[in-house]
Amino acid sequence: MKTEATALAAGLACVLALAACTAGPGASAPTSGGSSGSPAATTASDASASATPSTAPGLDDPAKKEIAMELVSSAENSTLDWKAQYAYLEDIKDGRGYTGGIIGFCSGTGDMLELVQSYQAAAGPDDATAAALAAYLPALKKVNGSASHAGLGAGFEKAWKAAAADPIFQQAQDAERDRVYFDPAVARAKADGLGTLGQFVYYDAMVMHGPGDDAASFGGIRTAAMKKALPPSQGGDEKTYLLAFFTARIAVMKTEEAHADTSRIDDAQRVFLAAGNLNLDPPLVWKTYGDTYRIP
Numbered sequence: 475m476k477t478e479a480t481a482l483a484a485g486l487a488c489v490l491a492l493a494a495c496t497a498g499p500g501a502s503a504p505t506s507g508g509s510s511g512s513p514a515a516t517t518a519s520d521a522s523a524s525a526t527p528s529t530a531p532g533l534d535d536p537a538k539k540e541i542a543m544e545l546v547s548s549a550e551n552s553t554l555d556w557k558a559q560y561a562y563l564e565d566i567k568d569g570r571g572y573t574g575g576i577i578g579f580c581s582g583t584g585d586m587l588e589l590v591q592s593y594q595a596a597a598g599p600d601d602a603t604a605a606a607l608a609a610y611l612p613a614l615k616k617v618n619g620s621a622s623h624a625g626l627g628a629g630f631e632k633a634w635k636a637a638a639a640d641p642i643f644q645q646a647q648d649a650e651r652d653r654v655y656f657d658p659a660v661a662r663a664k665a666d667g668l669g670t671l672g673q674f675v676y677y678d679a680m681v682m683h684g685p686g687d688d689a690a691s692f693g694g695i696r697t698a699a700m701k702k703a704l705p706p707s708q709g710g711d712e713k714t715y716l717l718a719f720f721t722a723r724i725a726v727m728k729t730e731e732a733h734a735d736t737s738r739i740d741d742a743q744r745v746f747l748a749a750g751n752l753n754l755d756p757p758l759v760w761k762t763y764g765d766t767y768r769i770p
Contacts (some may be wrong), residue, residue: 492545533660533673541754541769542656542674543576546681549738549762550578554769560647561638563631568732569621573648574634577655577681581620585654587614593637593646603640622766655680659692667706669752672716675743679723682733690726700724716747739761 533542538602547556563574573582578588592606597604614626637643644720659680663673680692687693694718703718704710720739727733742760751758758769 499502499506506603507557532664532670533677534657535670538754539656542677544767544769545674545742545758545760546678547579548765548767549678549742550681552763552765554767560644561635561670563634565621565623566732567705568730570627570631570670571617571621571623575638577651579647579650581614581617581623581626583684584618587611587618588654589646589650590614592650593643596646597642601640601642603637604642607637607643609633654685660694665707666715667708668712668716670754671743671746671752672712674754676717677721678738678743679719683723683726690729694724695719695726698725701766713747714750716743717742720744735763737764 505537508663516677522533531538531686542603543556547553547559551559551562553559559576562576563569563572566573566656570583572586573594574586575589579589581587590611594604594608594611599605607630607665610626613630616622617624639676656677660673663676666672668676676692676696684691685693687697689698699715699719699722702721704716705715706712720743724736724739727736727739742762744759746754746758756769
């Protein structure tokens, strides 16, 4: 995912992927996602729960989901136009190799590999554009778990950008985003008794940190938060719990230079919570990295 380091660098010269990538490893062997830890790290505890989910409309409502995409894009790519990010690809020097696409799929964390495999399967063997990108699958397998570009480079970058114009590749990115990050995050948040804002808080965290259970991934952040406050499903206060989640997540973000700017929480999510906007209802006004964004 395009992270804070990219946005900050752009500001000094003149995002968030999440790609959560498609998010918190060290330079040795990335383990968290967003895009971060490999999607395979997702466990049953990440995507399901025994508590009864809320019946109120949530982040999976189409209008609210669009808001979620725009909020993440403001942090990852410094724009609300998330649909312009299918072609995005760069190394943001966060130890995850290439970061690309709408939520920052990463070559070093497994989700970029799974995306290209899904695209190849959907497009079929006779699709020349898909075949050109799929030619880099062996290299993606070799660099998984590292920051290496070995076997990728300029040819891979060209093939990625060409594929980005293909509706099948765009659909594959949407589907992988939902399967690995959006759907599990919303399901977990609903099971924890959280409203639409809380569901977005979980989704944004899963995009950046990945869906794993280690301390630097979404599951570890949630566990740390629950040691300080209980979620509504367990009798806790929603605002108190979300504040504890923010604290736990910020502690993880501060351990990585690429994620050290926490304005996506402090100047956006925390602002919505302070206003009591648990339903994430527009109009919304927030800042990321000093830039102001609005959804009317």
